[in-house]
Structure formats: C-alpha cells, structure tokens
Amino acid sequence: MLVPAEQAISTQIVDVRDLAAWLVQSIEEAASGIFNVAGPVTPLSQHLATARAVAGHSGPLVAVSNEWLVAHDVKEWAGPRSLPLWLHTTGWEGFAARSTEAAVAAGLVCRPLTQTLSDVLAWDVSRDPLRPHRAGLEPEEERQLIEAASC
Numbered sequence: 001m002l003v004p005a006e007q008a009i010s011t012q013i014v015d016v017r018d019l020a021a022w023l024v025q026s027i028e029e030a031a032s033g034i035f036n037v038a039g040p041v042t043p044l045s046q047h048l049a050t051a052r053a054v055a056g057h058s059g060p061l062v063a064v065s066n067e068w069l070v071a072h073d074v075k076e077w078a079g080p081r082s083l084p085l086w087l088h089t090t091g092w093e094g095f096a097a098r099s100t101e102a103a104v105a106a107g108l109v110c111r112p113l114t115q116t117l118s119d120v121l122a123w124d125v126s127r128d129p130l131r132p133h134r135a136g137l138e139p140e141e142e143r144q145l146i147e148a149a150s151c
Contacts, residue, residue: 001142002083011085014110015116022108038098040100062146083137
C-alpha cells in the first residue's frame with residue numbers, strides 16, 4: 001500500500017449521513033451561527049491503521065516522500081491519480097485540524113471512523129469493477145508506483 005512518508009498530517013472525515021442528519025436537525029431547530037462541520041481530528045497514521053484493520057490489509061506499507069509523489073505525478077487530495085487525504089502544498093497546513101466544537105454543541109454526532117470505512121468498503125466491493133473510481137489511484141497505477149518506489 002502506497003502511503004506518504006509524512007504521516008503527521010491530520011484527517012477530518014465526516015460521514016455524509018451524519019452531515020445530512022445534522023443539517024436536517026439544524027433546519028428543524030432553526031440553528032444559526034458559524035460552524036466547521038467535520039469529523040474528529042485523526043492523525044493520518046491512525047486513519048491508515050484503522051483503514052487497514054477494516055480492510056484486513058496486512059501487507060507492507062510503501063512510504064514515499066512528498067517530493068517522490070509529486071515527481072511521479074500523484075495528485076493531492078482528490079481526483080484521478082490522487083492520494084486521498086494527502087496534502088503537502090504550502091497553505092493547506094491545518095486544513096484537517098479545525099475545531100468542530102460549535103457544530104458538536106449544536107448537535108453534530110459523528111459515527112466512528114471504523115463504521116464509515118466499513119460501509120465505504122462494502123459499497124466499493126459491490127460496485128462495477130470496470131467502472132473507474134474517478135478519485136484515488138487505480139489498482140494498476142498503485143502497483144506501478146510501488147514497483148517504482150521499490151527500485
């Protein structure tokens with residue numbers, strides 16, 4: 001599994017079901033204010049460990065530098081040929097480390113990351129395998145990058 005060597009970055013995932021429930025509740029209660037709506041701050045290393053546990057992945061992690069990823073045309077964050085959750089460009093520091101205290105006080109409840117990842121994995125396994133993901137690395141792209149990193 002290809003991963004960035006720099007894993008001190010944080011992630012903040014909110015399950016769309018939790019977001020939708022909070023939005024409906026906020027409308028019903030006529031809530032107002034300024035809210036950062038996201039999940040709990042989770043270090044990338046912990047997020048990856050959770051994802052590996054959910055998927056039953058026990059293979060090696062191939063950690064590569066930000067510079068290596070950029071040199072091999074891996075994109076940040078989202079879209080084709082991207083490494084999801086990876087941000088290295090100057091200016092994005094703290095992007096996934098925002099306080100959600102106001103949203104939580106206004107009723108936001110986030111399900112455990114394990115549940116969200118399990119449900120996403122179940123959905124992914126059930127989808128048409130010939131349909132591209134449109135985000136992340138396709139399996140063959142990741143295999144090629146791992147081979148290049150191993151040389």
